[in-house]
Amino acid sequence: MKTAKEPVTQAVRVLRAAGIPFEGHAYTYVEGGGTAQVARELGVDEHLVIKTLVMEDESGNPMIVLMHGDRQVSTQALARAIGVKRVAPCDPRVADRHSGYQVGGTSPFANRRAMPVYCEPGIAELPRLYINGGKRGYILSLATLDALRLLKPTLVGMAT
Numbered sequence: 001m002k003t004a005k006e007p008v009t010q011a012v013r014v015l016r017a018a019g020i021p022f023e024g025h026a027y028t029y030v031e032g033g034g035t036a037q038v039a040r041e042l043g044v045d046e047h048l049v050i051k052t053l054v055m056e057d058e059s060g061n062p063m064i065v066l067m068h069g070d071r072q073v074s075t076q077a078l079a080r081a082i083g084v085k086r087v088a089p090c091d092p093r094v095a096d097r098h099s100g101y102q103v104g105g106t107s108p109f110a111n112r113r114a115m116p117v118y119c120e121p122g123i124a125e126l127p128r129l130y131i132n133g134g135k136r137g138y139i140l141s142l143a144t145l146d147a148l149r150l151l152k153p154t155l156v157g158m159a160t
Helices: 012-015 036-040 074-081 092-099 144-151
Strands: 023-026 050-056 062-068 085-088 118-119 128-135 138-143
Touching: 012 128, 012 138, 036 050, 050 074, 050 092, 074 085, 074 118, 092 118, 118 144, 128 144, 138 144
Parallel strands: 050 128, 062 118
Antiparallel strands: 023 138, 050 062, 050 085, 128 138
């Protein structure tokens, strides 16, 4: 179901500029509903709904972490893989400043600050994924290969 007027976020602009086809999906944003809420409303497996998390290392260097909606990030495994002492989620206000998006609507595309992107390898095996479009209540579905080509993530096994 399309809304009368789809949002034109920075993520949408970047995908359009890159010529990447995508579909926008409006859903009812529920505080704390997360990927389970999106999956239920869109009628898709939560494993295909990708979380975009803004995390930082012990020096405060931010990064984007992509994870299946039905899995958690082992920050210990991620830290070990990228050679830092510690990785932790950013405070929501800090994450908003780094990304330019509001937590709950963070997209990995077109962040305010350039950040490295780390992606769970299983995501790369999906033919299509659902990922935040840069606004609470708005998800994009697109071919995984297109998303990976644009994001150029480092694949890191970090799912628990």
